[in-house]
Amino acid sequence: MRPRFRFVVFDWDGTLADSTGNIARALQEACRDVGQPVPDDLAARYVIGLGLLDALVHLAPALEKERHGEIAERYRHHYFAGDAQIALFEGARELLADLRQAGATLAIATGKTRAGLDRALSHHGDVSGHFAATRCADEGRPKPHADMVLHLMDRVAAGPHETVMVGDTTHDLALARNAGVASIGVSYGAHDSAGFGAYAPIGVAGSIREMRDLLLY
Structure with a gap:
């Protein structure tokens, strides 16, 4: 096996x-708790991947800044009430291990805070x-700004032609384009893949197995 990209x-x-179901429910309950209109599932899933404050302001624009x-x-x-039960998708562990064995360098770019990602990785210590x-x-400008990927490329000395961004939202694909x-x-995450075409991804994976075929050959 060989990786199609050196940096994933x-x-x-x-x-x-x-985790998208748990995130959407937590966003809806948070809006309810502060007396704001409760977004439907589609609206709640749309903001997944943005920084938390950006997501909440989008869902509750009338809420006073001081709140x-x-x-x-x-x-x-x-969110924390249910996050310990969040599983990785079937095959994700094996894919990560195979990519590393094939020589790829891996990174994460997430809308989570540092504390949130560290907590998530602590539940899945075998992949961290x-x-x-x-x-x-919370460490720079969030998606869809280019900063996250540019910072990570600099950290591992990878060039643009060596790098691919993999994600389930248009925010991820916009980040890559930027x-x-x-x-x-x-296509199995937060956003409907019908909106992906505008960002010209090299492929769309409907499962971890399909993702493997796009990343390894």
Whole structure:
């Protein structure tokens, strides 16, 4: 096996971790807790992948700025109540191991905070060692700005032609486009893949198995 790209940057939620349902419910409950209209599933899933504050402001635009901390805390309360039960998608562990064995360098670019990603990785400690670098939304400009991928490329000395971004949302694909790197969409996560075409991904994976075929040959 050989990797098609030397450097593979993964989104976490909805790409490697089966967490989008828990995130959407936590966003909905947080809005309810602070007296804001509760978004439907489609609206809640749309903001997955953005930084938490950006997501919450998008869902509750009428909420006073001084209450942003309150709604963020309510989101964390609801999300953390169920995050220990979040599983990785079937085959994700094996794919990560095979990519590393084939010589690829791996990273994560996520809308989670650093504390949130560290907590998620602590639940799946057997995979954390596969990632040479990670970048979170509270460490710079969040998706879809190019900063996350550019920072990670700099960390591992990878060029644009060597790099691919893999994610389940248009935010991930826009991030890749803004950074000048290839992308692979994931159709089993938060966003409908019908919207992916505008970002010209090199492929769309409907499963981890299909992702493997796009990343290894």
